[in-house]
Amino acid sequence: MPKRRDSEDAPAGDFLAGKAIPPFAALRAFEVVGRVGGVRRAAALLRLDHTVVSRHLKALEEWLGVMLVDRQGGRLTLTEAGQAYHARVSAAMLDVVSATREIMAQGQIHDLRLWCVPGFATQWLSAQIAAFERAAPGFQVELRPTDRPANLIRFEADVDIRYYGDAWLPQPGGPGLHTLVLARPPLLVVASPAVAAGMAGIGGVADLLGAPLLHEEHHEQWRHWLRGNGCDPGDGPLPGALLWHAHLALAAARAGRGLALANRYLVADDLASGALVELAVPGAQPVAIGSYCMVTRADRANNPAIAQLRHFLRQRVA
Known part of the structure; x- marks a missing residue:
């Protein structure tokens, strides 16, 4: 050499x-x-x-x-x-x-790249972004639905929004990041009208342990919802199928395969159309087991464009 x-x-x-x-x-x-x-x-x-x-x-x-x-x-x-x-x-x-x-970013407001968990992006956030762009003409947000969090430190995106459970990994934030809780929605038990009608005689939360529960990537959502309602399911596997994604769990619920946990951000349209109904479980109380969090780089948290979007989304959630 x-x-x-x-x-x-x-x-x-x-x-x-x-x-x-x-x-x-x-x-x-x-x-x-x-x-x-x-x-x-x-x-x-x-x-x-x-x-x-x-x-x-x-x-x-x-x-x-x-x-x-x-x-x-x-x-x-x-x-x-x-x-x-x-x-x-x-x-x-x-x-x-x-x-x-x-x-x-010191001059005019520039476009933002926003990554978001797919269900929230499709069912709620996309409409809010459209409203945000109407309120700020000439301003655009590139919305990418993805299950993978953006590497904000390496500028893969400007903003990342997704759902984080309280008691399981991953957790939001980290070195150099700023986290804001946008919404902490309680969960509903939803099912197709036919499945809900077949469970009309359940006596309480404990009866769900024998029901066909639909899970996303693990059993933790159901486990924490049950415990939040005074029913300890233990640490072993729960009944029902793993669907690996909220979209698939809700699709399975619509198809009559069992009971799913969801929040109104994800199922408002299904409840309005009658494709899904909320199952009335005697003695059950609203339980929130996680939050939708908006994560940005800490050194860009007060960037005018990001701050404007954050303020708008907080108003829409409220």
């Missing part, structure tokens, strides 16, 4: 003139490769051919005089030096992105 370009070769005060800074395209390619773990995945994100990304990596190694990537065995991994360098390059890139987005 060519001789490393040491700082001693550059005149004093010349570091920021470029002689001590590798080509930015190579640095950017290296940062993305190290983050996603592969040249082809990095190339897809950068919208470049994978051979171009490979050339950038090679050029950076030659510029530095240091091996950054181990290419043995058909797999690409960062060397020890590459890992240490990547951590600092990645942090510097994030600082540049953060500074750029903040200075852009």
Whole structure:
């Protein structure tokens, strides 16, 4: 490899003139490769051919005089030096992105990218965003329904909204993040009219332990609702099918497969149309077991656009 370009070769005060800074395209390619773990995945994100990304990596190694990537065995991994360098390059890139987005936000209000859990996005939030855009002409929110929380620290989105249970992981927030509870809705027991009619004779909450309960990705929602109503179901599996998603659990309830837990943000239209009905369970009380939370970067929580959206959504929830 060519001789490393040491700082001693550059005149004093010349570091920021470029002689001590590798080509930015190579640095950017290296940062993305190290983050996603592969040249082809990095190339897809950068919208470049994978051979171009490979050339950038090679050029950076030659510029530095240091091996950054181990290419043995058909797999690409960062060397020890590459890992240490990547951590600092990645942090510097994030600082540049953060500074750029903040200075852009000082002028006119810019569009926001909002990720949200799909059920809430489809059944409630989409209509609120439409109303928000009507109230602020020329302002747009890009709404992406997804089960995966956005990596706000890496600016995948400006805002992330999803439902977090009180007593199970994941929990909202984390280092560098600001969390606001938007809504804490009580849960309803819902079923198709036919299933509800067949359970008209139930005597109380404990009778549901023998009913076909419909679960999302785990049993925790039902377990905490039952305990909140004075019925301890134990720690073992509960009866009923795992559907893995709120959409599928509600679809199964409409199809007559059993009882689902939901809140009015998710089932208002179904209740209005009669596709689902609320099951009257003797002795049951409203129980909230989690909250819809709006999460942003802490250093952007008071950004004018984010603050305006937060204020609007809080009014709509209230």
